[in-house]
Structures are given as structure tokens and as C-alpha cells.
Amino acid sequence: MNARPPLLRVGPYQVDPPVVLAPMAGITNVAFRQLCRQYGAGLYVCEMVTTRALVERDPMTMHMITFNADEHPRSLQLYGVDPVNMAKAVRMIVDENLADHIDMNFGCPVPKVTRKGGGAALPYKRRLFGDIVRAAVRAAEPAGIPVTVKFRIGIDAEHLTYLDAGRIAEAEGAAWVALHGRTAAQRYSGQADWSAIARLKEAVTTIPVLGNGDIFSADDALRMVAETGCDGIVVGRGCLGRPWLFRDLAAAFAGQPVPEGPSLGGVAAVLHQHAELLIDHLGADKGIRDLRKHMAWYLRGFPVGGDLRRSFAMVSSLAELEDLLAELPPEVPFPEDAEGPRGRQGSPAKVTLPHGWLDDPEDASVPVGAELMHSGG
Template sequence: MAGFTNAAFREIVRGFGGAGLLATEMVNARGFVWLDENEAEHPDRLWGVAEESRPLAVQIWDNDPDTMAKVGRRLAGEYKVSVVDINFGCPVRQVTEKAHSGSYLLRDPMRMHAIISQLVVACAPTPVTAKIRLGCSPDNVNCNEIAKVVEEAGAAALTVHGRTAKDMFKGHADWDRISEIKSHLKNIPLIGNGDLDSAEKVVAAFQNYNVDGVMIARACLGRPWLFAQAAAALRGEPIPPEPTMLEQREVMLRHYQLVIGRFGEEKGTVLMRKYACCYAQGKHGARFFRSHVAKVSTSQQFHSVVDEFFPVVDNQDRATVSS
């Protein structure tokens, strides 16, 4: 998830446990090559990748097989990542219509095959995986055909988000469609993605649909403990309760320290605004908190807004806003 799943967030998730494979923000392969050729610092989206714990997947995107292979070779050889994942699912216009990448490539299976097959050779023995959507639009659902292409090209696994590119994130993910894809695969695992925002929904996905794994994305942004809850539920154990509001506040502040430790106070504080909004989402007083935290630009301002407006729990164990 571009702009969110950086090294700071991954460290927070890893601290709670439960996630089998963490993934980076998607990396623009062409931009990576330009930085490398001009001896500039590697993309911020690769921050922490070389040093952090494994397993770890790096997701890359572009539409040129040679460029993708060049970057994949570096990721597998120099960075020694666990998995190189190809993003064929991003529906954002800047990636699709402007760069003819992401979900735009679902209309060009042969190009997808070329990208995957060259990456598989370049990254060997590091596995290469692919993430797709159901199709470009509800009138052009071709996920079954694409699944065959992905496997024939040598990918080690396929992840499918249960919406089309045109849907963006509207409506509901179609898990029946995801499940149908399994019959079109011979050997590689199918991973389902979309609308998994609770441990119970994760368990239901495995019980009701023909998938080998699941991916949690947007739902974890303000709840990095969701993976631990889902893992416990899948083991048949009691689901750990949500952290208290005070504990959630401390998680957010820890996250903030990691961000400013990398980017400095000014840039780090601005970057943290969106994360802070995620932590408050769905809580009483969240809108009021967001309106204030969206304006902070210093560490003092951030802590002041959190102290005054971040939702807390009162004596009646209900969410409220401190004053």
C-alpha cells in the first residue's frame, strides 16, 4: 500500500506478530533504475529492506520486462528479499492510464507473461509472485485467463483482490469469483484479498472459499494487531481483545518515533498525519481529532494534539474525547 507500509509500519506489525509474510510499499521499477544509474539514494520505499527480519516481500511495478528483470535481480541478489511480487492490481490512474502498468496490464496477458517469465529467470531461486484484480471492469472480468498466464509464466503464487480496477474500492469484494480461480490453477497457491477487516472474516474466508491463503491490506492500517488476532482465531484460540485506547495511543506514538527517526521531525511529522488518522478511524471523536492532527508540523504540535484530542477510555469503558 503506497505511502503506508513502510519499514516503520512493518516493525509495528512485526511486534504484534501473526503476519506470515510482510510486504513493502510498491516500488516503481523504472524510478529505481534511474536512481541507481544516477548514483542517488535508493527509493524511500526500500527503507529498511536490507536490514529487517525475513520473510519479506518487495512489490514492484512497471510494464517493461527488461526493467522489471533488472530490478528483480538486484532485489534478489543484493537485498536478498524473500519474495519479489509484481503489482498487476493497482487501479490508480497515475499507474494505469499514465504509466500503462498495474491493473492496466490485465488487458495484455502476453505482456504480463513476458514480465513474469523474465523476472522468474532474473530472480531465481527467489520466488516471484503476482497480484491481480478480477479484471479491468465488471464487463471485462478475465481473472481465470490471467491466472493461467501467471502460472504458465512461472510465478510461485497468485494473489487476487476481489474487485475490478474500475471498482477501485467501492462495493464488496467478490470472494465467489476469487474462489472460482482455484480450479484454473494446477500447482500454485491462490491467495484471496479484499474486505478482511476482522479475525472472524479471515476464518470465514478459509471455511467458505477455495483459497490457500489470505492477504490483509487496508484494514490493518489503524489496527496493526489484526494479524495477531486472525492468527489466534485460525489456531482455534480465543481472539485477543482490541488493545485499550491507552495502548493504541502508545502504539501510535511508537510509530511516530520510528518515522521521525528516519525522516526527521519536519518531514516525519507531516508523513505521520495520515497514519494518525488511521489509528483514530472508527472511534468516537475521530473526525475532531483528524481535523487537528492534519495541521501539525512539529513534534510538539503532534504530541499536544494527541494529548488533547486522541480518543481515550473513560470510567464507563466507552470511547470519548479528552478535553
Template sequence: MPELTIGPLTVTDVVLAPMAGVTNPPFRRLCREAGELGARQAGYEGISGLYVCEMVTTRALVERHPETMRMIEPDPGDPIRSIQLYGVEPKTVGAAVRMLVDEDRADHIDLNFGCPVPKVTRRGGGAALPWKLDLFTAIVEAAVDNAGGIPITVKTRVGIDADHITYRDAGRIAQDAGVAAMSLHGRTMAQHYAGRADWDTIALLVEDLDIPVLGNGDLFSADDARAMREHTGCAGIVVGRGCQGRPWIFTDLVADSHGSTVRARPSFREVSAIIHRHAEYSIEHFGDELRAMREMRKHITWYLRGFSVGGERRRELALVATLDELDERLADIPDQDYPDAAEGPRGRAGTEKKPHLPEFWLDSRQLSADQQLKIQAAEVNISGG
């Protein structure tokens, strides 16, 4: 049965990866609705998957930063409220988890140890953190100890670079600490999104652990998801860039997971209706039409991929300021079938990059006294959501 069990939760084995500036409640709602359509088409009556909010910092959460509090607002129709936390100081991570539990704000909490962005890793966070075994252990244990029965999961990468691999140690520590599942992106921090994800690493982690292991990396279609399951034996798949401008991929993923061959290939007019609904959800969420439309602009660019629109109209749509303006500009574009060019990889792959790390970070797998002090400062400095 293609279901994923995480603590007391049982869902279809499909997860929306948290993405900064992307997986806010309006976009999560669209993805969930698409997944629920796939479930109905496959005759499945359970929960269609996990749809995780964009990463929030633990310090900003504990401080109740207004924008961070907005970020953790749930998609109002989601039966499972999933929140991803980033933190580098165990006490603060524990306090953030306890806050979410005590205030009944989450049903599932994920810990981010996979972010490769320099502003995070140069402070020792994200994909850099599992190199320090003592710090990683303390953070995971603090989260589990304060979770009150809510399942904690961990997301990480293969390592910092090919010479500094961390995922198998991290998996063992996380399992021993009591996490409910672990997700692995089959790339190192240095790779960012370059090259191909190494699915063999996911297969090895599946062999290592008794808890569910979820696979992430280069999932752009239902065929890719099926191939990953077959190659790795993973308990679930985590989709990130593959859904940008394409929330209907969750119809395909959930339907395929339950044995259906149904695939969503929306016409331009149908995509326009999805864009309109996305904009309406965004205006409702932000309570500010101009801000909502500014947030929509990147999504509109992704939605238009592969369609015959024209450069000038694309530029006009990238500057929309109101819902009426959006509708007018979309209505001017002739309807057309879903193009093959809209399929395939999404997002910028780029090239490998030199890891940005704290000074002397790779000298030892344990924190030095000086690094301990700097880690505490980093937690404060990154405050702000």
C-alpha cells in the same frame, strides 16, 4: 496447519498488502510486531506472515532514485524482506529483479498487476496490463528468469470490467512461468473498491491452479478472514485497507489462524502508545522529524476512528509537527475503552469508475506495434518511485 508455503518460505497464511504511502518500514514493523504477538498468544513459533513494502517502479529502482531506494529499505526486524514491483517493460522488470537478487535486498518479490489508479492504468500498467497476454507473459517470465531462486508472486484483479475478465488467463500464464503463488483481489479495475468483493472468483482460481492462491478484498476482521478461507479454499489472506489505523488487526488474524480466540481491543491510552511508537519509528526511518510527522498525519486520523476525541482536537492532531507536540495533544484526551465504532470496513469504497486505458487497448489481447513503443515510453515516464 494454517501455514503458507511460497518457494522456500513458510509463514502464517496472513499477508499485509502493499499500499502506496502506507506500508513503509515503520508501519510494516508495527503490523509485524502485532502479528508476532498473535503468534505468541497462540503458541506458534514460526514466522507470523508476510509484510510487503509499498509498490516501487522498476525503472526508478534500476535508476536508483533516492526515494525509491529509501522505500525498499526493510523493516529491520523482519525475517522476510518482501518487495512489490510495478513495471510495464519486461527488460526493465528483469533488470530490477536481478538488481534486488544480486544485491541481496529481497527474500520475496511480488509483481503488481492489480493497481486501479488512473495514472498507472492509462499507461497500460497495473490492472490494465493482464489484458495484453503477450506483455503479461513476457514480464512474468522476465521476473522469474532473473530471480535466482527467490520466489516471485503475482497480484492481480478480476479484470478491467465485467466485460473484460483477465484473472484466469493471468493465473494460467503465471503458473506456467514458474511463479510461487498468486493473489487475487475480487474486484475489477472499474470497481476500484466499490461494492463487495466477489469471493467466488477467488474460489474459481483456487480450482484452476496448483500453486497457492491468496484472497484479497473486504477483509476487516479475523471473522472475515475465516469466512474467506471457508468460502474459497484459498491458501492465505491478503489484508489492505482493513489495517489502516489498526495494525493490531494482525494480532487477531495470526492468533485466529492458529486457533486462538484472543482479540486485540486496545484502550485509547494503549492506542496512544502505539501512535507514539509509530512516530518514533518514522522519525528513525526518515531522519527528519517534520517529514515523519507529516507522514503520520493520515495515520493519526485512522487511529482515532471511533474514539470520542472531538472535532477541534482532531484538527489539532492533524497538524502536529513534533513528537512532543503529538504526545501533549494525545495526553489531553481522556482514556476510554476500545469502541465498537472502530471496527468494520475501512477506507473509501467510492463508486465504480470508467477505466482509464491507453488508446485502442481493448481492441486486441496482443500489443500492437504502436502500443509497444508507447509502453516503453511509459516505463520511462513513470520513473520516480
């Protein structure tokens, strides 16, 4: 299947292959990005941070926006509900040279975000959404920093927002738009609706449209491009415990054979490298504790006994990790059971919104208290 889209660019930067690592809270820190980047080029986005936390220089937030010296372009995702704070945050990024590309998050389905009118709830307020995008684009223009926008299909099946959001972002100067093919109500359950990506591509004609949702293999990526005509793909949960997915995607988009998955020994080597990178970033204790969440993803499908899996999930030092890795039979080939969906899926649920949120989509007032959620992103 040869479905490579045209050359993808964001501002002055070429994104080749046309692959973007989606920001994931607690996952896409500098350690994980470095691990993924060694498998191929593309765009690797930092964890989301809030505009208010950045402007107030929250210590956790300032640590979260760490980039490697060789990481280029430096891509940072902002969450915000207030055009004034968005402009302040982007001017800070410009003035202090904190990033080369800014992505804006309007896709988060988490209740603590939507109940304040943020994330996937916000594009319903068309004027406010446009004001926020415009504020970011104008503040970034003097430095030539491109601003991109990511959103979902809508709040739920009765309140779809993606076509308006795409047109508004395009009109306000976004460099591209990316659509996760689910509503906020779906969270990560069920199947992503790729046909919505195709409809957005038809509606947004002057900037690239990227597709996101259910890309767990190189074949999924090629199929999404073929079915939707999108200009690039955004990968989130598909790379959890599988940073080599970016190698597979690079091969597929280049028309080359997709490599075999690594043996258990190869996975163990990647896991060990991930541990070292996290320790460099977070320190020995916190780095190893942060690695625990990745264990089940790395070991998925491999014949590893329950006791050993539990030991991995409770590992407390690099030396202990090395002892556990030595117990894994290195020759075991990559299993078919390791393929397919991974990460959180959850169940569909009614979206929690501010009182009266759906009454007037033209209301441009800033949601009350939405930016109080500012502890480190």
C-alpha cells in the same frame, strides 16, 4: 469457525500465519511494517516501486526499499510493463541482495497507471503479461528468490482477466497468485467478489491462491478461507490505524480467542510508537507530517471531539503529539464503531486505457511511455 488453510510457503520461507500485508503506497514503509510485525508473523511487503526507478537508482526509490536488519524475509513489490526492465530490476535485486521475495503488481486501478497500460490494465494483454512474469521468474531463479503475482478480477465486468492471468502466472513459474476481488473499474467501492477467488482456486491447481478484499476483522479472514478455499489472505485497508489486526489474525488462524481491541490509552501508545518509527525513517519533520494521514484511522469510533481531531490532523512535532495524546481519556474502551471498512473507497468509474488497448489481447508490444512514471515508485 475453524478454516485454517494448509501450511503456506513462498519459496523456502514459511508464512505462518498465512497472512500477507498488501503493499500500500505511502503506508507500508519500514516504520509501518515494523509496527505491524510486532503483532505477529506473516509476510509484510514493502511499498511498490517501479522497475525503471529501481534500475536508475532513483534516490527516493532506494530509500523506499529500506528494510530493518531483523526483517525476514524481505519482501519487495515491483511495478513494470516492460519485460526487459523487469529482468534488469530483478537481476539488480539478486546481484545486490536487496530482497528475499519479489511480488509483482498487476492490480493498481489508478488512472495515471491504467491510461499507460499498466497495473490492472496489463493482464488483458496475455502475451505481454506472460513475458513480464517469465522475465522476473528467470532472473530470480539463480538466487532462489520466489516471485509472486497480484492482480484484480479484470478491467471491468465486460473484460475479466483473472482466470487467464492465474493460469499464465502459474505456467511461467510464479510461486503464488493473489487476487483482489474487484475490477479496476470498481476501484475500492462496493463489495469484493470472493466467489472469483474460489473460481481462481479451482483453475490454478499447482501453486497457492491468496485472497484479497474486504478483510477488516479476523472473522472476515476465516470466512474468506471457508468460502473460497484460498491458501492465505492479503490484508490492505483493514489494518489502517489498526496494526493489532495481525495479532487478531494470528489468534484466529491458531484457533484461539481473538483479543479485545485496545483502549484509547492503548491506541495512544501505538500512535506514539508509530510516530517514533516514522521519525527514525523519515526525520522529525517529514515523519510527523507523514503520520497525519493515519490520525483519523487510529481515532475512528472513539469519542474524540472535532477540535481535538483537527489538532491531531495538523500536528507538527513529537512534543505537540505527546501533549495531544495526554488529552485523550485512556480508559475509554475500543468502540464497536471502529470496526468495519476503512481507508479509501471512492466510486466506480470507467477505466482510462491507451487508445486501442482492447483491440488485440495477444499484442505483446510494450505500452508507450508507461515507465516514464518512475519518481520513487
